Amino acid sequence: MRFMMFMLPGIEADEWMPSAEAVAEMAKYNQKLSEAGVLLALDGLHPQTEGVRVTFGEPGQHTITDGPFTEAKEVIGGYWLIDVKSKEEAVEWAKRCPAGHCAIEVRQIFDLEEFPPDVQAAAGERLV
Amino acid sequence: MDAETRRTIEAVSRIESPRLIASLTRLVRDVGVAEELAQDAFVAAMRQWPESGVPDQPGAWLMATARRRAIDVLRRRSMSERKYAEVVRALEAMPGVDEQAAVDDAQAGEVGDDLLRLMFVACHPVLSTDARVALTLRLLGGLTTDEIARAFLVKESTIAQRIVRAKRTLAEANVPFEVPHGDELTSRLASVLGVIYLIFNEGYAATAGDDWMRPELCADALRLGRVLAELMPYESEVHGLVALMELQAARTRARVGPDGEPVLLLDQDRSRWDYFLVQRGFAALARARAQGLALGPYALQAAIASCHAQARTAESTDWPRIVALYDALAQIQPSPIVELNRAVAVSMAFGPAAALELVDALAAEPALAGYHLLPSVRGDLLAKLGRTDEARVEFERAASLTRNERERALMLARAASVVVP
Numbered sequence: 001m002r003f004m005m006f007m008l009p010g011i012e013a014d015e016w017m018p019s020a021e022a023v024a025e026m027a028k029y030n031q032k033l034s035e036a037g038v039l040l041a042l043d044g045l046h047p048q049t050e051g052v053r054v055t056f057g058e059p060g061q062h063t064i065t066d067g068p069f070t071e072a073k074e075v076i077g078g079y080w081l082i083d084v085k086s087k088e089e090a091v092e093w094a095k096r097c098p099a100g101h102c103a104i105e106v107r108q109i110f111d112l113e114e115f116p117p118d119v120q121a122a123a124g125e126r127l128v
Numbered sequence: 129m130d131a132e133t134r135r136t137i138e139a140v141s142r143i144e145s146p147r148l149i150a151s152l153t154r155l156v157r158d159v160g161v162a163e164e165l166a167q168d169a170f171v172a173a174m175r176q177w178p179e180s181g182v183p184d185q186p187g188a189w190l191m192a193t194a195r196r197r198a199i200d201v202l203r204r205r206s207m208s209e210r211k212y213a214e215v216v217r218a219l220e221a222m223p224g225v226d227e228q229a230a231v232d233d234a235q236a237g238e239v240g241d242d243l244l245r246l247m248f249v250a251c252h253p254v255l256s257t258d259a260r261v262a263l264t265l266r267l268l269g270g271l272t273t274d275e276i277a278r279a280f281l282v283k284e285s286t287i288a289q290r291i292v293r294a295k296r297t298l299a300e301a302n303v304p305f306e307v308p309h310g311d312e313l314t315s316r317l318a319s320v321l322g323v324i325y326l327i328f329n330e331g332y333a334a335t336a337g338d339d340w341m342r343p344e345l346c347a348d349a350l351r352l353g354r355v356l357a358e359l360m361p362y363e364s365e366v367h368g369l370v371a372l373m374e375l376q377a378a379r380t381r382a383r384v385g386p387d388g389e390p391v392l393l394l395d396q397d398r399s400r401w402d403y404f405l406v407q408r409g410f411a412a413l414a415r416a417r418a419q420g421l422a423l424g425p426y427a428l429q430a431a432i433a434s435c436h437a438q439a440r441t442a443e444s445t446d447w448p449r450i451v452a453l454y455d456a457l458a459q460i461q462p463s464p465i466v467e468l469n470r471a472v473a474v475s476m477a478f479g480p481a482a483a484l485e486l487v488d489a490l491a492a493e494p495a496l497a498g499y500h501l502l503p504s505v506r507g508d509l510l511a512k513l514g515r516t517d518e519a520r521v522e523f524e525r526a527a528s529l530t531r532n533e534r535e536r537a538l539m540l541a542r543a544a545s546v547v548v549p
Contacts (some may be wrong), residue, residue, distance in 0.1 A: 035240055036143065037354035040362075040408070085347070088132075089139035096143075112400065113381055123399075 002040065002083050002103065002109040003090040009077040011103040013047035016077075025098040033082065033093065044078035074103070081109075133178050134365035142185045142270035149267050150242035152194055155303055156202065158214055159249055163267060171519030172452040194480065195219050198471040240499040243268070244359045245305050245485070247352075251320040254301045260323045261330075262287055268355070269348045279329070279345050317360075321369050323427060324352045328373050332380075333532070341384065346377050364419035367412045368427025375409035375433035378402045390538050394442040399476055406437045428453055447477035472505055480512040500529035504539060511546050519546045 018026075020089035051067040082091050087108065094104040112120055138373065145166055152162035166272040169190045183189040199219050238312045244403040250263040265271045265279075273291060277284040308316045331345025360366050382400035385391050413434055416427040432453045452472035467490055475483030487506050507522030523543035527536045 035243070035355060035358045037358070042488040083347070083351070085142060086135060086139055088135040089142055092136070092143055094137045117386070
């Protein structure tokens with residue numbers, strides 16, 4: 001089962017660049033995920049102040065807004081993509097993260113098999 | 129205990145148990161004793177955690193609990209022996225639960241070394257293949273005996289006995305807790321890779337039972353392979369095996385039809401392949417190649433799988449290249465099975481008549497006697513050549529030889545569908 005662990009850091013954009021110590025701590029954690037054979041991918045994101053939001057009203061009608069977005073309460077700072085045996089295992093890994101003043105949201109990734117056959121067929125061919 | 133707590137403890141076990149057993153083995157110098165100590169620590173956790181909640185540092189809690197128990201066990205066992213006295217002193221000098229986490233952190237690299245040693249011990253040639261598989265899943269996969277038993281459709285007591293005997297064999301043979309080096313490393317690594325691939329294959333094409341695949345076992349093997357690739361990043365064949373498993377696992381959902389029947393590679397709907405795993409397979413194969421040596425058997429098989437993965441349709445498969453890769457594989461690892469697969473590639477590249485000659489040359493091969501894919505391939509070639517009666521006989525023979533119900537049904541269906549072209 002694949003899960004996405006979203007890091008929701010409780011910090012402002014001007015604190016976004018982490019310290020060497022924090023990165024070293026996190027690197028140890030990432031190494032543990034790797035050595036356990038569960039880590040598939042991970043990335044950190046630029047702060048939302050640099051983000052852009054494309055908002056759709058009626059199909060085809062869009063509005064472009066530059067960050068920061070005032071109504072956003074939880075901002076994603078990065079993610080880990082992991083492959084584990086159960087939701088409980090994903091949560092156990094999230095608990096092991098050396099983090100403070102933040103939240104990690106654990107979300108399972110849909111498998112094609114979970115959709116009804118017509119939806120699976122509509123998903124069509126994916127590019128290599 | 130409620131189901132949720134049980135699942136949480138199982139998850140903790142999967143994460144912590146391999147590291148725990150590896151660290152304990154280094155301390156007590158006996159895999160069997162280490163496994164029992166880890167087991168006892170989990171029994172204690174099962175008793176206490178439902179009441180107290182899962183501790184913040186479950187790994188440290190388990191290690192401290194196992195260590196306390198180790199001192200008791202070793203004292204009773206043989207205080208007269210100096211070796212054990214030393215071990216007990218070392219255990220007593222170690223920190224309590226609170227400091228354990230810091231110690232674990234400081235020793236992170238060492239734990240990796242211990243895990244690698246444990247892997248080589250679990251796959252030691254002094255053990256039977258069955259024992260290596262069970263022990264590897266138990267010690268390194270973090271599976272319980274019950275989970276292993278369910279995966280292999282045998283009774284839990286069978287697996288438990290197999291593990292007990294394996295631990296005894298290792299103790300009697302005085303197998304050292306170390307990673308072999310020099311010439312020995314090559315053959316011992318082959319054994320480790322062989323065990324992981326065997327686990328994968330049992331999941332990928334179950335040799336017995338009602339289900340054609342048991343994806344959980346594939347996931348366990350893939351995880352073991354990924355762990356090993358982290359621990360031995362400079363071994364080309366480790367990446368080769370990971371690449372092979374990623375590329376094969378990518379086809380999992382296309383290999384089963386709506387009614388659970390197997391779908392063969394060339395009949396698969398390639399849009400159902402998992403292209404995320406395909407990409408991981410390509411990346412692992414690139415790492416295997418980057419080690420700069422000639423590709424070994426796993427990397428070559430991965431290269432063949434990657435040819436299939438690159439083809440958007442079955443018709444656009446680069447068969448001459450696959451034949452060439454099988455030629456290379458047959459050179460370094462000659463086997464009748466490789467020859468049989470090579471014959472299939474030859475038939476696609478150069479026509480069924482050329483391939484039938486190759487397959488007929490294998491008919492007398494004792495290693496293939498009773499192997500259902502020999503008549504299956506032969507039936508396929510005969511059908512393509514319009515020799516329908518002979519083809520039907522071969523498919524029926526293949527059906528009678530397989531132990532997997534789904535595969536038997538497929539072979540019988542093919543026998544029934546052979547028609548005069």
